[in-house]
Structures are given as structure tokens and as C-alpha cells.
Amino acid sequence: MNTLHEDAAENHYLGQFIPLHYHHNMLTDKNRMDNFKAAIDLTVFEGAKVLELGGGTGVLSCFAAAKASKVWCVEFNPDLVAESRRFLALNPDGHKVEVIHADAFEYLPPEPVDVVICEMIHVAMLREKQIEVIEGFKTRYRQRFGDQLPVFIPTAVIMAVQPLQQNYNFSGFYAPIIQFQRAHIEHPGVIELAAPQVYSVLDFTQPTSQEITWQGTFTLEQDGTVNALRFVTKNILAVDSAQSSTIDWLIDYLVLPLPRPVTLKSNEKLHVSFHHKTGGSIRSLEKSLQASLNISE
Ligand SMILES: C[S@@+](CC[C@H](N)C(=O)[O-])C[C@H]1O[C@@H](n2cnc3c(N)ncnc32)[C@H](O)[C@@H]1O
Missing domain, CATH: 2.70.160.11 (Hnrnp arginine n-methyltransferase1)
Known part of the structure; x- marks a missing residue:
């Protein structure tokens, strides 16, 4: 079991506290960006409804909005909520993305979606909460919308x-x-x-x-x-x-x-x-x- 001190130190680094300047690093990571863009292009079809959990700058939601009719983009960090709204307003498909200030552990979209994007991923699946967020989401989604789950990126x-x-x-x-x-x-x-x-x-x-x-x-x-x-x-x-x-x-x-x-x-x-x-x-x-x-x- 972690000591209180270790927990506090570790919490500081959890996904919801990724500072804005680190998002610049993520945007310039071509290995990450190009592969997500390709996966989103392949998976999201014309008119699809998409949910992103942990939207950050809104970049992946914006990629999805190229073909989707609607994207719900959930972000917990208020700084990123404001920044993603600002960035999305500067991009042609940004108007199709609704940024929602909410906790991905609790949020459900107002209607069923075709695709869920979630990038809360750290090497060895440590620190960030991808697995917990997706598992909780699947349970809540089934209770509200039935057994047919959306496609997940990553799968x-x-x-x-x-x-x-x-x-x-x-x-x-x-x-x-x-x-x-x-x-x-x-x-x-x-x-x-x-x-x-x-x-x-x-x-x-x-x-x-x-x-x-x-x-x-x-x-x-x-x-x-x-x-x-x-x-x-x-x-x-x-x-x-x-x-x-x-x-x-x-x-x-x-x-x-x-x-x-x-x-x-x-x-x-x-x-x-x-x-x-x-x-x-x-x-x-x-x-x-x-x-x-x-x-x-
Ligand atoms: C690794 S970043 C990815 C950001 C963006 N999707 C991208 O690919 O550039 C993870 C994002 O998830 C957000 N996040 C972490 N925990 C969250 C939670 N419980 N609810 C909503 N957003 C969360 C963080 O604030 C951060 O912006």
C-alpha cells in the first residue's frame, strides 16, 4: 500500500493534472498523432456519433468531426476545457464538437454513440486511468442503452x-x-x-x-x-x-x-x-x- 506521501506525489501526475504545456508535446508527437488520425479516419464513418473521454486540446475530437455529425468531448481539467473550445473554434469542423466539462468516470452521452475515443494511456497502463474509465463506461452504457457497445479507439x-x-x-x-x-x-x-x-x-x-x-x-x-x-x-x-x-x-x-x-x-x-x-x-x-x-x- 502507498504511503500518504506517495499517493499525493503520484496523484499530482495523474491524467487530469497533465499541464497545458505537456499537451504541446503530445500534439508534436507524430508517432501518436498520425496513428490516431489514421485510426479515426478508418473507424468514424460519415454521420457517425462519437464520444471522446479525456479530450485535452480537442485534437482527436476534431479529427473525428471530419466525418462525424456530432462529437461529445469530455474533459475534466477546466483549463483544457477553455483551451479546447478556443482551438476548436479555429478549425473548420470544430463546430461539430461539443466540449463538456465533466468527469469521464461519470459521464454518459445523451444518446447512443458509434465510436468512443479514449487516450488516457501511459506506458504499461500505469498512472493514467484508461482501463478503469473504459470498464466503468461500458457498465453505465449498457445499463442506459443496452448490450450493443460502440467501437473503441484504441480497441x-x-x-x-x-x-x-x-x-x-x-x-x-x-x-x-x-x-x-x-x-x-x-x-x-x-x-x-x-x-x-x-x-x-x-x-x-x-x-x-x-x-x-x-x-x-x-x-x-x-x-x-x-x-x-x-x-x-x-x-x-x-x-x-x-x-x-x-x-x-x-x-x-x-x-x-x-x-x-x-x-x-x-x-x-x-x-x-x-x-x-x-x-x-x-x-x-x-x-x-x-x-x-x-x-x-
Ligand atoms: C493523455 S491526455 C490526451 C488528450 C487528448 N485526447 C489528446 O489525445 O491529445 C488525457 C486527457 O484526459 C483528461 N482526463 C484525465 N482524467 C479525466 C477524467 N476523469 N475525466 C475527464 N477527463 C480526464 C486529462 O485532463 C487530459 O486532457
Whole structure:
């Protein structure tokens, strides 16, 4: 259980407190933006009714409004409510978006919708409340409108973990420190000691658990010291059935140092376990990490 101090510190970083200047970073993240735009273009049909939970600047609602007849855009942070209304008024389809100052944990649209967009996503599904918001929404929506659920963007999340030998030497200063690594680029100082293994698939069309618990075994592909675990989170934003493909958004990786590095030879086995709650703190995952030589296999 978190201490009061840890809870307060963590709450400061929760989705509803993302400050405005950080939204600029999100708008300039082409990997995020281009894939969401493509998924929205594919999923939202002419005349569709769309709901966005956690609208921020209103950008994804605005993309949806290119084809939708109506978009309800729910935002909790009053600064973002004001800013999104200002931005939407500057965009041609913005008039189709109604920004609603409400809590996504409670809101239901006035009529059934075809598509729900929700981007309250943090790597490893920590900190932000995507899973809890979507699960609560599905329950309330069914009670009000019946069993037929809208299509969700994203539709699923796949999470994997990979053992690394990570360089923690900074100009002679040794600091095994948490870090985020950009996806899709080379990382000097990183040796991937085994391929990533999928530890969780969350499909938003099905009930999803908020408990993530995993244990598994990696066979090392070369000699090395496993001193960190890399957490990989790929969002399946939309399924393109015509092309038999998906539109994905691979978020920056989270790399957590291990409390006790394990030195292994090639083909030796590493046993790894961890657990956390979705929406929980990074610290809660970090504290649960265990990695050791597996001598039983
Ligand atoms: C990661 S940002 C995404 C913003 C925007 N959808 C985008 O893609 O650029 C998540 C947004 O959800 C909002 N949010 C977090 N919790 C919320 C809640 N309970 N109700 C409504 N909005 C919430 C945050 O204020 C933030 O603007």
C-alpha cells in the first residue's frame, strides 16, 4: 500500500493534472498523432456519433468531426476545457464538437454513440486511468442503452517485457535510474539479452482485469548482466479488416532498473515476476519486480 506521501506525489501526475504545456508535446508527437488520425479516419464513418473521454486540446475530437455529425468531448481539467473550445473554434469542423466539462468516470452521452475515443494511456497502463474509465463506461452504457457497445479507439493494448543490460554509467557516475526510451530508434548502451515476451493483452471489447500479474522465463541469447527490464506497450488503435492489418501506436518504452542485477551465460534461464494494478504508480510496479537465475529448468 502507498504511503500518504506517495499517493499525493503520484496523484499530482495523474491524467487530469497533465499541464497545458505537456499537451504541446503530445500534439508534436507524430508517432501518436498520425496513428490516431489514421485510426479515426478508418473507424468514424460519415454521420457517425462519437464520444471522446479525456479530450485535452480537442485534437482527436476534431479529427473525428471530419466525418462525424456530432462529437461529445469530455474533459475534466477546466483549463483544457477553455483551451479546447478556443482551438476548436479555429478549425473548420470544430463546430461539430461539443466540449463538456465533466468527469469521464461519470459521464454518459445523451444518446447512443458509434465510436468512443479514449487516450488516457501511459506506458504499461500505469498512472493514467484508461482501463478503469473504459470498464466503468461500458457498465453505465449498457445499463442506459443496452448490450450493443460502440467501437473503441484504441480497441486493445498489448504489453511485453524484455530483459536488458543497460548502461547506467553517466560520465563516470553510476546511477541505475528509471528512464523512458523512444520506440523505433536504436539505443546505444542497451544490450537486448532476450526477445520481449507478451505478458498481457487487454481487449476493450471484453471485460478487462485491473490486476496485472505475470511470471515467466527468458532464455538468454548471449552472456550478460540483466540489470533492467524494458516494458513495451503497443496500442491497437483500429483493426483494418479490408487490409488484414492494424493501426498501432507503440508508446515510448519504460525501463526499470532491477534492485539486484543477475549475471547469466547464454542459454541460461532468467525467471521474472511482477504485479501491479492498472492506473497504479510506477513505484508499485518497480517494488514488485523480481528476477533471478532459474535453476529448476
Ligand atoms: C493523455 S491526455 C490526451 C488528450 C487528448 N485526447 C489528446 O489525445 O491529445 C488525457 C486527457 O484526459 C483528461 N482526463 C484525465 N482524467 C479525466 C477524467 N476523469 N475525466 C475527464 N477527463 C480526464 C486529462 O485532463 C487530459 O486532457
